[in-house]
Amino acid sequence: MNVHALSHIKSIGQGWTLPHLFYCDDGLKYVVKLMNNRQGLGVLANEFIAFRLAKLLNLPAAEYKIVYISRNLVEIFPTLKRLDVPAGPHIGCLFAEQGITLNHKVDLSACKNIKTMAGMIVFDHWIKNWDRHVTGANHLFLKDTKQLLLIDHSNAFCGPEWDTKELKEHAGTIEVYWGPFYEVFTPYIDGSDPFEPYLSELEALDRRELEHAVNGLPKQWRISSRMLETLIEFLYRRKNLVRGALLQLQDKFPIWSKH
Ligand SMILES: Nc1ncnc2c1ncn2[C@@H]1O[C@H](COP(=O)(O)OP(=O)(O)OP(=O)(O)O)[C@@H](O)[C@H]1O
Ligand SMILES: [Mg+2]
Structure with a gap:
């Protein structure tokens, strides 16, 4: 259910929440909406709950996981530091390369x-x-x-x-x-x-x-x-x-x- 981010790859999307792509400790990449995204914290709960509801109806929702970003990672990656990303749980959507x-x-x-x-x-x-x-x-x-x-x-x-x-x-x-x-x-x-x-x-x-x-x-x-x-x-x-x-x-x- 939870993964830890290992490295920041790039920002993705130009619109509302400006998510970022991260490589995580399960070996997979996630499109992560950050706790301090400009649409607010509620975005994270909405994604997580709606994903689980979609699964109840057997719909093909992309997989979501809670992605932990450490203080250390924010210090290492200048983009994260500039965005003042809070350490803690964010929401990630499994990146579909294709x-x-x-x-x-x-x-x-x-x-x-x-x-x-x-x-x-x-x-x-x-x-x-x-x-x-x-x-x-x-x-x-x-x-x-x-x-x-x-x-x-x-x-x-x-x-x-x-x-x-x-x-x-x-x-x-x-x-x-x-x-x-x-x-x-x-x-x-x-x-x-x-x-x-x-x-x-x-x-x-x-x-x-x-x-x-x-x-x-x-x-x-x-x-x-x-x-x-x-x-x-x-x-x-x-x-x-x-x-x-x-x-x-x-x-x-x-x-x-x-x-
Ligand atoms: N799991 C994923 N795999 C591949 N691409 C993704 C994935 N999730 C999001 N994207 C890409 O990133 C874009 C932005 O993600 P999302 O739609 O979740 O955020 P948003 O806040 O609505 O941003 P935007 O307004 O740019 O759409 C998507 O439109 C899509 O192109
Ligand atoms: Mg969108």
């Missing part, structure tokens, strides 16, 4: 796990992950295995600010998303009932599985148990609302709409 985002031209017809993108649409609605339908930057296509991977859940759960008032407000309603990075998958996932069995799997989750998914966050990420309780309630209530919300997308799916 990964390109969907902002590049990708032949989706060759993709081996494209059916799982129906589950991605269910998942994004459940966790309120509002940005994946509008950007290709949060899907990775692996050129060698021709698989899609989901990355970057920073904006889930009403965003990284961890506002429990907002979580409570949004526990009982689901906003329906539609955009180019859902639309590209329509021809591949359309069918008589495209979101089954993901909806059934989601609805069958019990509270203990959700408790387990939010468990074990480092205390340095400053998410209190009261905040986690609110998140569990948010997820528990919303899981039974996704089916009804997605019905509003039926006219986007030619085959589904005939049923």
Whole structure:
């Protein structure tokens, strides 16, 4: 579950959290979002929890681990020192050497796990992950295995600010998303009932599985148990609302709409 960073490689991405690539003590590279990233600490919890929730639905989420950066490492690497990176637990996403985002031209017809993108649409609605339908930057296509991977859940759960008032407000309603990075998958996932069995799997989750998914966050990420309780309630209530919300997308799916 945890690894230690051994060396800093380079910065990666130009956008929100400006992650950095690190080589870690399991011999693998991780794209690491730092505790002092400019979107805030909540990003780390969002990534970690959303990854575990994606796994509950058997979705192809990239692997996330807590990455420890030592004071010593910060002293050795000038970039880390300049960024004043705090020693401690950060969040890392296993680096996919062969990964390109969907902002590049990708032949989706060759993709081996494209059916799982129906589950991605269910998942994004459940966790309120509002940005994946509008950007290709949060899907990775692996050129060698021709698989899609989901990355970057920073904006889930009403965003990284961890506002429990907002979580409570949004526990009982689901906003329906539609955009180019859902639309590209329509021809591949359309069918008589495209979101089954993901909806059934989601609805069958019990509270203990959700408790387990939010468990074990480092205390340095400053998410209190009261905040986690609110998140569990948010997820528990919303899981039974996704089916009804997605019905509003039926006219986007030619085959589904005939049923
Ligand atoms: N596990 C990974 N393997 C390969 N590349 C990755 C991985 N994770 C992230 N990247 C690359 O780094 C970029 C930034 O990562 P991410 O999307 O998680 O952060 P971000 O804060 O949204 O930054 P950006 O706004 O630049 O997308 C991704 O768009 C992708 O190109
Ligand atoms: Mg991103």
